Amino acid sequence: METKDSAANAYAMAIEQIESAVKYMEIETCFVDRLKTTDREVTVHLPVKMDDGTYRIFTGYRVQHCGVYGPYKGGIRYHPDTDLDEVRALAMWMTWKSAVVNIPFGGAKGGVNCNPKEMSSREIENLTRRFTWGLSNIIGPERDIPAPDVYTNPQVMAWIMDTYSILRGYAVPGVVTGKPLELGGSLGRHEATGKGVVITALQACHQLGLDPKGLTVAVQGAGNVGGVAAAAFSKAGFKVVAISDSKGGIHNPKGLDVNAVLACKNQYSCVIKPGMKGDSVTNSELLELKCDILAPCALEGVITKKNAAKVKARIIAEGANGPTTPNADKILHDKGAFVVPDILANAGGVTVSYFEWVQNLQNLLWDEEEIGRRLEKRLCSSFEEVHGIAMEKKVDMRTAALILGIGRVARALKLRGFYP
Numbered sequence: 001m002e003t004k005d006s007a008a009n010a011y012a013m014a015i016e017q018i019e020s021a022v023k024y025m026e027i028e029t030c031f032v033d034r035l036k037t038t039d040r041e042v043t044v045h046l047p048v049k050m051d052d053g054t055y056r057i058f059t060g061y062r063v064q065h066c067g068v069y070g071p072y073k074g075g076i077r078y079h080p081d082t083d084l085d086e087v088r089a090l091a092m093w094m095t096w097k098s099a100v101v102n103i104p105f106g107g108a109k110g111g112v113n114c115n116p117k118e119m120s121s122r123e124i125e126n127l128t129r130r131f132t133w134g135l136s137n138i139i140g141p142e143r144d145i146p147a148p149d150v151y152t153n154p155q156v157m158a159w160i161m162d163t164y165s166i167l168r169g170y171a172v173p174g175v176v177t178g179k180p181l182e183l184g185g186s187l188g189r190h191e192a193t194g195k196g197v198v199i200t201a202l203q204a205c206h207q208l209g210l211d212p213k214g215l216t217v218a219v220q221g222a223g224n225v226g227g228v229a230a231a232a233f234s235k236a237g238f239k240v241v242a243i244s245d246s247k248g249g250i251h252n253p254k255g256l257d258v259n260a261v262l263a264c265k266n267q268y269s270c271v272i273k274p275g276m277k278g279d280s281v282t283n284s285e286l287l288e289l290k291c292d293i294l295a296p297c298a299l300e301g302v303i304t305k306k307n308a309a310k311v312k313a314r315i316i317a318e319g320a321n322g323p324t325t326p327n328a329d330k331i332l333h334d335k336g337a338f339v340v341p342d343i344l345a346n347a348g349g350v351t352v353s354y355f356e357w358v359q360n361l362q363n364l365l366w367d368e369e370e371i372g373r374r375l376e377k378r379l380c381s382s383f384e385e386v387h388g389i390a391m392e393k394k395v396d397m398r399t400a401a402l403i404l405g406i407g408r409v410a411r412a413l414k415l416r417g418f419y420p
Helices: 010-022 029-035 084-100 121-135 154-168 189-208 226-235 258-268 283-287 326-334 348-362 368-393 397-416
Strands: 040-049 055-066 072-079 106-113 144-148 216-220 239-245 248-251 279-281 293-296 315-317 338-340
Touching: 010 029, 010 084, 010 326, 010 397, 029 397, 040 084, 040 121, 055 072, 055 084, 055 121, 072 084, 072 121, 072 154, 072 348, 084 106, 084 348, 084 368, 084 397, 106 121, 106 144, 121 154, 144 154, 144 348, 189 226, 189 293, 189 315, 189 338, 189 348, 189 368, 216 226, 216 283, 226 239, 226 258, 226 293, 239 258, 239 283, 248 283, 326 338, 338 397, 348 368, 368 397
Parallel strands: 072 106, 072 144, 216 239, 216 293, 293 315, 315 338
Antiparallel strands: 040 055, 055 106, 239 248, 248 279
């Protein structure tokens, strides 16, 4: 995204967040130091055959942050900005996210440095299968379970599952989540992260005494998270006034026809075309629009100390991972903005991934109503816990969520101990 702060290092952000949270906790230094490091970092170099018959070498990563709570869990992204520090930070945030919603997963993340927009489906399949081969000795339904992330989708998960299953000699649907339904995927998984953003934003409205009907929302991102969130906000009675993708966005203070914008995105790979009711807006401008709720649902590091003071939204619901830098957090808190942090707001994805994993292991299939009920119950319960800590310790919601997540992982780590 054009608003991404290239100077912001995601891993440095993640470490700074830990240091801010542990000030309010009683954790021995050895456990804090342990949680700042990772269990395992794998870098693989992938020779991939392209459509013209040549081979290109891509670099991929899988970082397993902390498996003390259970099998590692985390998405795989395909993006030209992906590097090891980014993946380290994302793996760490996955650990806290799983703990905040009290799911028995550790945190992991993976990615390949590539530009899938410039690759054919066959080239992406070749890359995916080669990447799976390179990670095959560290992933598995009881070890590490990948899922979709930026520019990956159920089809990519199907290729991972198929490649892993061929290597094992039998079908292993539980090796990934976010799969197509035909291969053991869960109803409601695709929509889970975006819906979770809306569920937690509604909880924030309740805490602030705001009636959601007619509140204005700006959504940065129109993909798996942003697009779903925009549609869910509209369905819940909010007025969506802006939506963007990596090319820019559309803004109409009277409200957008969300279905028309998303249809334009699906058909033309952009959110605005001539004749649509709205004006073009850059991603930078979208963040500073007059609105009640801002939902950054794209990449990390987009709200920084340079633009945080210009953010006018009363509520920021973080659909993306790490969209707000620590310096920006301080500015937003001082101006009275209510931030629903990423490790709570976008935890719907890992929650329904957990439901999918459970269904695969037990050969179950829950209906979409059951999935939705379980998701809302868990996210609302977690929101109440985080908000309770924020009130008790007089801290912002991000610090409170970190206190909850880090505290649970640290206690589990202490109980298990260090061996040998």
